[in-house]
Amino acid sequence: MGAIYLIRHGQASFGAADYDQLSGTGVEQGAVAGAELLRRKVRCTEGRTGSLARQRATAEIVLDWLGSAALAKEDPRWNEYDHVDIVANHGGGVRQDPDDPRGYQEVLDASLAAWARAGDRGPCAETWPRFAERVRAALADLVAVLRKGESAVVFTSGGVIGTIAGHLLGDPEMGLLRLNRVTVNCGITKLVSGRSGVSLVSFNEHSHFEGRDARLLTYR
Structure with a gap:
């Protein structure tokens, strides 16, 4: 099986002139998420990021921890609505x-x-059906290049992650409206791909923001 880790970007700059920038907290969140993937010994063979600044900055921070920064390929289909x-x-x-x-x-x-x-x-x-279709297409194209035993790390946003999780559970609209609502910044969602297709293994993991790093837990 191949594994795909969907990482929500770090906290953006809510209310600022340019929302699409990591806040100071967002930078710290990226470092903690990178350390968590390193602890799990994730061997990244494919990296993807949307074209939004907050996604690309998170990718740079996290993949630096894994020694895989050069693998991040930009694909705007992973952008948020x-x-x-x-x-x-x-x-x-x-x-x-x-x-x-x-x-x-x-x-x-x-x-x-x-x-x-x-x-x-x-x-x-961009209508909702078009958004849902381009997100599914981005995932399908990534799965197609992922071989057995390989892992991909994707840097995207809550709406994308919620929609994909909902799609895999049979209800993408539920994913957009309910799962998206609870995604945390730099939370980790894991998918596996195999002969039976793609499955959702875990959603929105954020235990790396418990204990000493609890102050870094944010939803927006």
Whole structure:
């Protein structure tokens, strides 16, 4: 069997002029996740990252721990949905407010549900069905190059991870709306691929943010 580790990026800069940058906490989270994969003796033979700055920066930090930084190949199909476009079309264009992250999350949750309901008829540049299809295609292409006993590490986002987990459980929309909601920054989701296909082995592991590193546990 081959193993695929999906890593959610470290904490981004919520409410800042440029959200798509790791915060100081996000940088620390990447180092802890890298140390965790090293502890597990993960031998990375394939690396993938979306093209977003927060994903690429997390990949650089984590893969440096594994001595595999050169393996990170950029593939924008691993990018997150465009939350700005979705909220603009389904949530009244509310902006991130660093003083009220919970309020923004409520708007985003409702907007994602409306985005999914709209299907192919939705007004966003990328509809929910198209997002789900490109995520599945990215996973399928990675599985196709992964040989027995090899491991891939992918740096992506909560919506992508939730959708893939939901897909493997038979309900990608549930994954988008419920699993995505609880993904932690630099959490680890493990898939295995074999003759019977791809299976979800674990979702959103984050024990590496317990104990002395509990202060680094964040969801947004």
